[in-house]
Amino acid sequence: MHRFFVAAPGISGAAVTISGRDAEHIRALRIRRGEIFTVCDGAGADYVCRMTEVGRGSASAEILEKRASAGEPGVRCTVYAAFSKGDRPEAVVRKSVELGAAAVSLFISARCVARPDAAAQARRAERLRIVAEEAAKQSGRGIIPEVSISGSFEEAVRDALRTELALFFYEEERELALRQALGGTPAPKTVSIITGPEGGFEPGEAELAASAGCRVVSLGPRILRCDTAPAAALTCVMMYYGQFERVV
Amino acid sequence: MHRFFVAAPGISGAAVTISGRDAEHIRALRIRRGEIFTVCDGAGADYVCRMTEVGRGSASAEILEKRASAGEPGVRCTVYAAFSKGDRPEAVVRKSVELGAAAVSLFISARCVARPDAAAQARRAERLRIVAEEAAKQSGRGIIPEVSISGSFEEAVRDALRTELALFFYEEERELALRQALGGTPAPKTVSIITGPEGGFEPGEAELAASAGCRVVSLGPRILRCDTAPAAALTCVMMYYGQFERVV
Structure with a gap:
């Protein structure tokens, strides 16, 4: 229909x-x-x-x-993804919307290869909003998730910390697995997912995120591309909280 | 490195x-x-x-x-995905390999828009094997997952049923959620994931899969694109069986 x-x-x-x-x-x-x-x-x-x-x-x-609308998950999950090359931002937005993200925010971190200026960011954000709307229609969402290009890494971390659980995905993390970070507490109503650019986050960025209050977590032993990681992280969170169950 | x-x-x-x-x-x-x-x-x-x-x-x-190799999951999960348009097969192979698939097999089902003949399938399979090798290197896999274009839907179902758990993802399924299908039994060592083309599976195909022994499952209330579904299904299975935990 x-x-x-x-x-x-x-x-x-x-x-x-x-x-x-x-x-x-x-x-x-x-x-x-x-x-x-x-x-x-x-x-x-x-x-x-x-x-x-x-x-x-x-x-x-x-x-x-x-x-x-049957398509709205019970967990409000915002995806913060580092701005990536080519048309990867479009793919990140499209898949995040399909998989149930409440909002998608792109930011520029130290190792980002693509670094659009403010004017280019505004033009790109407009295009990405159309992608979000199309994906919302196609996947049967009840809202059109908001898309923004927030600018700096520090702003993204600060915004993410407004949710109950801010997850910072870091390739070099060896201790904390995602399931540990998700478990043990009642299911949060709001979650943030933060993922890095092509070359990953710098150690200083992970330290900043951790000291600001993010949970720094690993997505396991396989290295995921920067456009695969946000969709995989979002899928894991939605799966863990039972958001792939159909509400009849 | x-x-x-x-x-x-x-x-x-x-x-x-x-x-x-x-x-x-x-x-x-x-x-x-x-x-x-x-x-x-x-x-x-x-x-x-x-x-x-x-x-x-x-x-x-x-x-x-x-x-x-630290990158090999403990569950051998094979992805059977319907052949899709444009460069989506490349994306399906790349992401499946990154996310830990043991093998990827593409098949032609009733509603497939792209229907390459045998010669075109062979050429495409060669190209997809290069994609798999590159993704295996980049993501740190311990094997290069095999890629094949198996031909018919019936063959794909038959091959999938050689694994302990064959999951058939069907948009119209209303009863069985993925977590139910995965839970309740000891973790299988081999799993198959079967996902459909742009227009989804036909009801007759779902009936055939069910009567042959596949578990017909839903991926929830949001409709995923044919290139999003295999990655999401694989991520869910890997997450459920703890395969995103890092083996230190």
């Missing part, structure tokens, strides 16, 4: 109005009058709708049923 | 000889006499070596220490 996000003002009573890019998309998909599709308000509610009118730049539908 | 795979005949007593593509690679990387690097025999043993001679088309080194 096709899925669109429509901000609350477009949803009123028993009807929904779709405009802008989504209305164009509806025309491109040739969704016709009478067809059933899903509209999500981006705040966790899904509306099953029947199309009533498809026009230029706008479409209308009647709401048949309202229900909670 | 640089890492190369050398078949057993190249390793004899206290010395190792590297030839072919790896010898060219050593020249390209400008690894010089006296430098320390790792040679893996592809059968689970690592040799810490010091370079003694770099020539055209061949290099020699002395073996300083032999030790078990």
Whole structure:
């Protein structure tokens, strides 16, 4: 079933109005009058709708049923990933959204190869927000996860520490395995995952993260690429907290 | 530390000889006499070596220490993934190898969009084997996982059933969550993961897999892309069986 996000003002009573890019998309998909599709308000509610009118730049539908979005995990997990080369940031955002991240934030750390300036960061963030929206539609999320390029490593660590559990994934960590860090306490409601760039974190960065209050953890004996690590870490966290179970 | 795979005949007593593509690679990387690097025999043993001679088309080194490869998981997990469009098969192979798959096998199922013929499959398999070797080197594996394009869906299911636990990931499954399928029995030594193409499996394919003996399982309420699902499923299995713990 096709899925669109429509901000609350477009949803009123028993009807929904779709405009802008989504209305164009509806025309491109040739969704016709009478067809059933899903509209999500981006705040966790899904509306099953029947199309009533498809026009230029706008479409209308009647709401048949309202229900909670099934795609939202019970743990709010934010991914902080170091900015990487080429189109890897797009892959990191897309997969994080599919796998249930609440938000994705990219930052520049000491060994980042790609170091966009503020203007390039703003342009890139816009592009990454479109990737996030597409992935949210495709994977059936109930929200469009926020995407930001936060700038510095220090800011990322500071923001991550606002969650109940901030996990800092460090290749050189030899002691603390992820399962130990996740276990032993009641499941947190908010978690942060911090992963490094192509060349990994510098020892000083790991020390800074640890002394600021992050749990510095290992993802095991295999060295994961910088675009594999955030998805793997997020999958592990979601698996550990039972977020791959289907809520029927 | 640089890492190369050398078949057993190249390793004899206290010395190792590297030839072919790896010898060219050593020249390209400008690894010089006296430098320390790792040679893996592809059968689970690592040799810490010091370079003694770099020539055209061949290099020699002395073996300083032999030790078990730390990168090999205790569970042999084979990934069976439906053949997908564009360069997604390369991504599936690369990530599966990084995440610890013992082997990767691609097959053609009913809804596959890309359907290479036998000759194209053979060429592609060759390319995918190079991807697997590179990923094995980069991630510190102790073997180069085998890559094959097995042909039909039926063959993939039949091969998967040779392992102790064959998991068939099906988007429409509503009952069995992955953790249920993994739990309750002693950890298996061999596991298979079967994932579908862009449009998912057909209901008849899921029925065939179930009646043949696969456990048909859900990966939860979010719909994962066909190149995200195998990596996520493999990560979940490895996490469940403690294979992200570092063996010090």
